[in-house]
Amino acid sequence: MNTTRDLQRLSAATALCLVFLSAPLAARADGAKKPAPTNPVWQEECGGCHVAYPPRFLPAESWKSMMGSLDRHFGTDASLDARAAATIEAFLVQNAKRSKTGQKADGSILRITETKWFRSEHDEISAAKWKSPAVGSAANCAACHPNAEKGSFRERDIKVP
Ligand code: HEC
Numbered sequence: 001m002n003t004t005r006d007l008q009r010l011s012a013a014t015a016l017c018l019v020f021l022s023a024p025l026a027a028r029a030d031g032a033k034k035p036a037p038t039n040p041v042w043q044e045e046c047g048g049c050h051v052a053y054p055p056r057f058l059p060a061e062s063w064k065s066m067m068g069s070l071d072r073h074f075g076t077d078a079s080l081d082a083r084a085a086a087t088i089e090a091f092l093v094q095n096a097k098r099s100k101t102g103q104k105a106d107g108s109i110l111r112i113t114e115t116k117w118f119r120s121e122h123d124e125i126s127a128a129k130w131k132s133p134a135v136g137s138a139a140n141c142a143a144c145h146p147n148a149e150k151g152s153f154r155e156r157d158i159k160v161p
């Protein structure tokens, strides 16, 4: 009798079908409504001096070099104890931008505001606007994206001061 083997084959085939079927379904269900990934240590330690910039705006290599030089962080010392730093780095790398733009992901770009993506997305904003007292710096995302703190940069929320 081959019944057992047939059954095994059948259930293996079913399982395989389910894998193929469920992958695209899961991706679609996640879709645009997926909440921005977050982590309490990151929020606390990287959200004190500026908004906690979402990991998806820089490639993993950039986050790694930034986390390796926190004592010289854009002219300030943002050092952390090793444990917090490791937690944050893992979170940033896991949710980093997967580069599709062909931009070199060698870690040499540390500023979101210096990426090609950022520049072209914001190309209608004048140099004077960036430096205006209400904005101060392109890095001050929340000046125009009031929900930046919550990880939201949606077009309909934008208010340029
Ligand atoms: C002690 C204050 C301080 C802390 C803590 C801090 N930063 Fe910063 N960060 C700064 C300053 C100052 C700048 C430069 C802002 C500017 O140019 O206007 C900056 C800039 C940045 C930028 C570049 C913004 C741009 O121009 O695109 C990134 C990315 C960044 N920080 C990530 C982090 C991460 C990740 C952490 C947590 C590990 C962190 N920061 C913690 C002070 C801090």
Ligand code: HEC
Residues within 6 Å of the ligand: 057, 112, 113, 121, 122, 124, 125, 129, 130, 135, 137, 138, 139, 140, 141, 142, 143, 144, 145, 153, 154, 155, 158, 160, 161
């Ligand atoms: C001076 C105001 C201003 C500042 C500061 C600013 N932005 Fe923007 N941002 C805009 C405007 C205006 C747009 C819409 C551009 C368009 O679509 O024409 C935009 C678009 C975006 C978009 C695309 C939104 C969408 O749904 O299409 C993202 C993401 C974004 N900005 C992120 C950032 C980040 C991250 C920072 C800080 C590092 C930042 N912005 C700083 C004004 C600003």
